[in-house]
Amino acid sequence: MAGISTHVLDTDRGRPAAGVRIELSVLDGERWRLVRSAVTNADGRTDAPILPADEARTGQYELVFHVGDYFRQRPGTAEADIFIDDPVVRFAIFDARQHYHVPMLCAPASFTTYRGS
């Protein structure tokens, strides 16, 4: 199935990051246009694909992960320890027939993303 999906994992605690707000935007000329906003469920995923297959087009996309709010609400995290709070991933759909799974692994001072499956 084509489209874009994501999965947010809290590698500091070794569990899914639930309640993280995510925004997907597409580059429209010179501007990023918001496509969809979603919040991760208990499994760290969005209930529906953040970009369904029938909306997938070749182009530049941006995912913003509002993990700072997640870390602030999580017990035991000092504000001063939050080094990365709104990480952004920009990537291309280069073939709209393929699926793009773009997970993010986060901790208050660490961020990893990759093309997953």
Place this chain on the structure above:
Amino acid sequence: MDRIALTRRSLGGLGLGGAVAVAGTPSQAQPSGAAPASGTQPGPLAAAPTSQAGLGPRLTLHAIDNAHGTPGAGLVCDLSIREGELYRPIKTVTTTANGRPAEPLLVDDALKPGRYEVLLHVGAYFAALGVALPSPNFLDRVPIRFQIRDPRQRYHLPVLFTPWGYSYYRGS
């Protein structure tokens, strides 16, 4: 099952591989077929890791090419600071043969609290090395965003990257 697979891949592909490259064997041989050593392109790893312990306030960056197991040499990096809703450019630097810019990105009084972005020109880096990439490339210009809260501290920013993923963290 899916989560286990994701975790294993991330460790093998990004986290552990990078950690070994940063901290590890100083005389690692250059595999054949990897990036050629010419100009600003990565060459054999001859230098041991650098410790910055005890230095004054600064922001430093270290780029590691996890696709080739080398320093990310010749990587163009645009540093900017957030002002309102925009990021204002501060400077553009290029990493040297050891994957670090020749000078700290910011040092002493230039290190101010704020939200920063380093835009890494990853697509151009791999294109210059002749790596086969899709068009448009999956990753082209990669924004690395972070906060500096205490300008009395030293901030080190390692970035481990491939054409298909990257990792960054507050280092030491």
